[in-house]
Amino acid sequence: MHAAPPTLSDAPGTAAIETRNVVKRFGGVAAVDGVSLAVRPGEIVGLIGPNGAGKTTMFDLLAGRHAPTSGEILVAGRPVQHEQAHRRLAAGLGRTFQIPRPFPEMTLTENVMTAAQRHVGEAILPNLFRPGRVAAAERAAAERARALLDFVALGHLADQPARVLSGGQRKLLELARVMMAEPATILLDEPAAGVNRTLLGLIVDRILAVNARGVTFLVIEHDMDMVARLCGRVYVMAAGRLLAEGAPAEVARDRRVVEAYLGGAA
Numbered sequence: 001m002h003a004a005p006p007t008l009s010d011a012p013g014t015a016a017i018e019t020r021n022v023v024k025r026f027g028g029v030a031a032v033d034g035v036s037l038a039v040r041p042g043e044i045v046g047l048i049g050p051n052g053a054g055k056t057t058m059f060d061l062l063a064g065r066h067a068p069t070s071g072e073i074l075v076a077g078r079p080v081q082h083e084q085a086h087r088r089l090a091a092g093l094g095r096t097f098q099i100p101r102p103f104p105e106m107t108l109t110e111n112v113m114t115a116a117q118r119h120v121g122e123a124i125l126p127n128l129f130r131p132g133r134v135a136a137a138e139r140a141a142a143e144r145a146r147a148l149l150d151f152v153a154l155g156h157l158a159d160q161p162a163r164v165l166s167g168g169q170r171k172l173l174e175l176a177r178v179m180m181a182e183p184a185t186i187l188l189d190e191p192a193a194g195v196n197r198t199l200l201g202l203i204v205d206r207i208l209a210v211n212a213r214g215v216t217f218l219v220i221e222h223d224m225d226m227v228a229r230l231c232g233r234v235y236v237m238a239a240g241r242l243l244a245e246g247a248p249a250e251v252a253r254d255r256r257v258v259e260a261y262l263g264g265a266a
């Protein structure tokens with residue numbers, strides 16, 4: 001379990017990710033309406049809130065899928081709000097999706113390999129002259145992909161097509177895939193959604209193991225039990241704004257948070 005989570009003021013320094021007064025409008029709707037948050041290196045921070053709160057839009061802004069209408073986004077202290085998604089990946093930011101869509105006919109190993117940051121085999125000219133080097137690099141990538149599959153307990157299925165996987169196993173494959181690019185920070189979208197209880201424990205355990213290796217996480221999750229097991233600190237969003245921030249047990253008791261959830265359910 002986590003000790004009392006430190007607050008941001010305890011440890012000044014460069015945040016792994018930070019947003020400053022970020023706004024995203026779709027026509028007349030402010031899906032994100034002036035959100036400032038920060039995640040320190042090594043933290044697992046939750047991003048929770050009722051349906052339509054703006055959590056997914058926040059991830060889309062952080063990952064570079066959408067540009068903010070205004071405000072700043074920093075990754076490891078560098079403003080990235082004008083950079084495209086692939087540049088942010090190269091800067092060390094990874095993302096998983098709520099509904100993972102692996103290539104169904106490719107093997108698990110091949111699926112994980114698609115996420116390698118540098119595909120040596122794709123640099124055509126140099127490779128014409130050095131085919132041996134390409135083969136060696138591909139072998140190394142395949143080995144790394146298999147090691148990651150072992151790490152998420154899918155090693156026995158490495159050569160199977162991804163279509164054989166259950167929903168929970170797809171979440172584990174998604175974790176291996178995102179780790180292939182060696183991100184410093186991972187945006188994790190609902191790791192518990194649609195996962196049976198047996199695999200949930202394994203997913204929590206693997207996320208904590210990745211975190212123990214120094215990887216930072218921001219996690220969207222509706223399952224509060226999962227949030228309590230993973231996160232030292234959470235931000236609560238409602239109607240595009242930040243409503244509260246604190247330890248999971250603390251915000252769960254917060255009257256405004258409870259009201260926002262009740263309102264969302266109504």
Ligand SMILES: Nc1ncnc2c1ncn2[C@@H]1O[C@H](COP(=O)(O)OP(=O)(O)OP(=O)(O)O)[C@@H](O)[C@H]1O
Binds near residue numbers: 029052
């Ligand atoms: N591309 C878009 N065009 C127009 N409106 C959008 C778009 N994306 C999101 N919205 C609106 O922005 C608001 C926030 O949606 P968002 O999906 O970010 O919420 P959420 O907190 O992720 O919800 P959920 O928990 O249901 O996934 C909603 O009112 C949604 O309808």
